[in-house]
Amino acid sequence: MARALQNPLAVSLGDPAGIGPEVIAKCWDNRDSFALPAFVAIGDPRSVAAVWDGPIELVDDPRQADAAFDYGLPLIQLNAPERDQPGHPSVSGAHTSLDSLEIAVGLARSGSASAVVTGPVAKEQLYAIGFAHPGQTEFVAERCGVSPQNVVMMLAGPTLRTIPVTTHLPLTEVRDRLSSILIECRGRAALRGLQRNFGIAEPRLAISGLNPHAGEGGKLGHEEIDIIEPAIAALAAEGWRVTGPHPADTMFHARARANYDAALCMYHDQALIPIKALHFEEAVNVTLGLPIVRTAPDHGTAFDIAGLDQADPRPMAAAMRMAADNAALRAEVA
DSSP states (O other): OOOOOSSOEEEEOOOTTSSHHHHHHHHHHTTTTTTOOOEEEEEOHHHHHTTOOSOEEEOSSGGGHHHHTTTSEEEEEOOOSSOOBTTBOOHHHHHHHHHHHHHHHHHHHHTSSSEEEEOOOOHHHHHHTTOOSSSHHHHHHHHTTOOGGGOEEEEEOSSOEEEESSOSOOHHHHHHHOOHHHHHHHHHHHHHHHHHHHOOSSOEEEEEOSSGGGGGGGTTOSHIIIIIHHHHHHHHHTTOEEEEEEOGGGSSSHHHHTTOSEEEESSHHHHHHHHHHHHTTTOEEEEESSSSOEEEESOOOOTTTTTTTOOOOHHHHHHHHHHHHHHHHHHHHO
């Protein structure tokens, strides 16, 4: 059961032509069996009505969601210039998804919402309207006044949490982007986030190598010696419980996972393959290092099944529950 919150969650619908509206509506439909707290969606009600015939309760303030929650899906209305069709993304829909995200973040920053849960967006469409960020994580960080290098994208499941140091980069660029300072910043944000969002007083962070066998003492690459080990030493000198660099191929079996609370990995797939292999339906994207709580389901817009009543709402429900738990833990120590 998700923890009780003073204010509801703010949930951006994501791209109106994707599965965001459907899974969010289904979460309201299954609010009791999914053990969800009150939440308010933000977006164009027509995108919800196109994929769901349930009741919608229009509200002006997220704090009205508690009273409306038993009667319909609470929704703060955005009026898009055009009605989007499921499965057919558009420039108009990109504007709506960005506005929805902007409002959700603003509500959380003002305290009107306890946390932000973001629906999936289409980056190609966002880039077409001038969106200049690699993803929603960096956008939220900027709106919160936090440097992108001081936030981390954590994928959290029941038995594993992973964090990539570099995210959406071609593999050929990873080596040039890695630095000891970046690894330190990501590691520090991850460790503090484990304390603030997950209530782990003395978190343990396992840090991977970049090369096979973590470089084999320099025989298979020097990045571990030149870049990763100095970062680990710097974090350890601050009193953090960090280990590594570990060979990535032996970090994720059950016995290894028992020795750490999160794994810091050097690049996107190194972090995301194990979490998706173990917890494909349950993994939640959590942004650490922010003054607010932000989570998201670990899936995309799925335009190919939008409007077909095939989208699984469980990942979105998991993101809502984790947002509520993280926000409640933060409130307890505030």
